[in-house]
Amino acid sequence: MAEIAVSHLLANFAPFLQEEVNLLTGVRDEIEYIRDEFERMTAFLRVADAMEERDPELKVWVKQVRESAYDIADALDLYMLRLGHHHGNGVCGFLRKVSCYIKTIKARHQIAFEVKRIKSRLINISNGHQRYADIHRRQEQASRPTVAWYDSRGDALLLEEAELVGIEKPKRELTQFLLEEDPRLKVVSIAGMGGLGKTTLTKKVYDDTIVKKHFQNHAWITVSESFKIEKLLQSVILQLFEEVKQPIPQGVENMDTNSLKGIIKTFLQQKKYVLVLDDVWDIHAWQSVRYAFPNGNCGSRVILTTRNIDLASFSSREYHGKVYNLTPLAPEDSWTLFCRKTFQGNSSPPYLEGLSRDILRRCEGLPLAIVAISGLLSTKEKNVEEWERISRSLGAELEENEKLTSMSKILSLSFFDLPWNLKLCFLYLSIFPEDYSIDHWRLIRLWVAERFVEAKDGMTIEEVAQSYLNGLISRSLIQVAERRNDRRIKTYRIHDLWREIIVSMSREQNIVTLSSECGTVWIKKVRRLSVHQNLEGEQESSCFTHLRSLIVFSSIDSFSILSKVALLGDDLRLLTLLDLEGTQLETFPNEVVKLCHLRHLSLRRTNLKTIPKSIGNLRNLETLDLKHTHVIEFPDEILKLQRLRHLLSYRYHMLDWPFFQDQTGFKAPMGIGSLSSLQKLCSIEANHDNNNGIVLKEVGKLTQLRRVQILKLRREDGKVLCSSLEKLKNLRSLLVRAIQVDEIINLDSLSSPPQCLRTLYLVGHLQRLPRWIPSAFNLVRVCLVYSKLRDAEPLRSLHDLPNLTHLEIFTAYDGEELCFKAGAFQNLETLWLCLLQELIWVRVEVGSMPHLKKLSLEKCKLMADLPSGIEHLTNLEMLHLADMPYSLISRLNRGLPGGDYWKVSHIPHVEIGVWKDGNWEGSFLS
Known part of the structure; x- marks a missing residue:
């Protein structure tokens, strides 16, 4: 992760060395030395990143490198703030340059002193680590565990089924799939985050008597994140031959991988076998063994367990199988398991039940966490004070209590397996409060503003960031909380225990500092500050001089936070990110x-009304987010x-x-076309000031x-x-809203x-x-x-669009009849018909909308019957009826004849x- 800080620093050296105002004597040489030294370090940082958790000394070195990179970046940015002014040309420009030089001589000496200090520190770091020559030796040593910890994953193979909770349904479903009468080789992938019990479930299915009898040959292989292919294949051969009491082929221990695969393939040819590949981490691991398993059309099965959803999908799709996404335990099963382990099968004492359920809630149905934490609680005194302390300091317990160390290590394996560029992105999620819904685009x-994302040819930086998110999702490290109607992800969340772990890691590596209601231990140099409750303590001003990011999630304390921002204004000149969303x-x-270095400014959901002309000072700004404010002009x-x-x-x-004017945008400056880097423009008024x-x-x-949203469009402006839209080749989302409800x-x-x-939104006549x-073949939502x-x-215009999944028709159709023809809307998943005042009946022909999942009918007051043919929509999961006629609703009574x-x-x-005063009042049909 230190590589990110160093890479950003190296990219910013050139402007300083080319600065027209001369540096003090010798300072240029010092800066060039620092640049060259960081370049030499870069080659070793990726290697070190993969090793530092196993090597405490190396971990310290990486932290020192990262902090040094931040310090020199701060010094250089301060130089630009103090000296990097444009003085103009000619005699006047020369005189201003000389005057500026004299006025800033003290600042120059301060910067020169800081640069020399950092150079000296860098030399000490380098010499202290023997000029990095032993990095590769450490890599070899680090491949052997240096710190012993008990890996309890193997215990999953020894658990008795009577000890387990909530396993009956998934075991039954997986067993049925394995026993299906289909001769093709199939792969079933059991996917989910660490600690869900994938191995435990698979072992119970694998050992089931019916499953054992159904297959001729069986083998269980634990792959893990650091497998050796030869050892893995040798284990398969050993199990297969011993099961049928045949001698192991001679020389197996010295064979290459192709020879080993050949033995396995020959042995299993024309056999009905079941093989388990447990704990597979990446596609490479699967690809290295898959061709050893023959498809003899005998009904063989391979079970694969993984934390990687992409791998699960890839392997199962390739071999006609299925992905079984293992979900957390239901609340009642979680409580049963918790009481069984904590109170030896007894019920919770009433005076501890509230605290017990609060602690259990943070386990979020994760069996590994429930067992580990209940094991800790079972050894504690059954008193409120002790349990309240554990509930309050669960993060510290995860770090320090040996009873929870194994669980933390198992969960953390997924983090340590991440590529270096995703680790920092994941730790950054610690800025968000507990149980916070993390907005996708935010x-x-x-x-991007933090410069965590690497640029790639042919992709915008936002598209690269999206690929990072996909990587974290596929590894089950973050969860999709909510999707938009066009299937795009809207919000994410992280498991509470994962949050505890990354908060600890982030604090240790000085990635993010949290200010919360439990108090804050302030470090010397706060780089990123996330305020969840209050900005407390007496030493903030002394540690904020290096602050780069400030994010405030508390609206309660917004005034005092902002006043402190004002008081610290001179010390916040290095700030690149300021997010005050939701403050007062x-x-x-x-x-x-x-804040001349500011790249990201969010004042969303505040009561802001105007923007000053001095906004033009923020020349580095990349994001200006004023959504849901009262700003209407720039x-x-x-x-x-x-x-x-x-x-x-x-x-x-x-x-x-049916009010029309329900969205307000802003009056765009006449020359807005000069902002050529804009990717999102929401929302501009097409007509103002004539x-x-x-x-x-x-x-x-x-x-x-x-993405662009155009408001107040007149007919003659079409x-x-x-003409402008034809030039926007990259446009993904378009909203056009007419100036009046009757405007065409x-x-x-x-x-x-x-x-x-x-996506296309058309609001108007x-x-x-x-x-x-x-011909808009890529439309997903209309x-x-x-x-x-x-x-x-x-x-008729929409029914053949191949990618259309979401269609909303709001007060948009004045006809009495609506027919969805056979074969139309082959991929539609959501249909919303609302306020169609003249609509009397709807017909759905057989073969129309075969994949529809949600149908919503709202305020269609003349519809007396359900859509004719609704029974043909066999994949429908939700029917939503809001403010519909009583004659239609009454006919849904289960006991009504006819x-x-x-x-x-x-x-x-x-x-x-029904909707009442903006609130939904409804119930599900029983």
């Missing part, structure tokens, strides 16, 4: 415009922010249907746009907008849609859908609002209710 923008801010802090000085990639400012008005479409023409210059949106001038377009809709279409045109209950009996969830 996290990506934070990572009403005016733009003057101190912020002094000064022209914002056009100075040439690095801006995300400009977000809009607000929704929480009004009841600009005659100039703003819409400017949009066409923003060729990097991925051609100008279409005319987008027919667009010859062809942006080929990357995934449409005489017809744009002619290019059928939302039509107030369209006033009078025939079935929307369906009613419609039979039409929905196959749907797992049928929800019926």
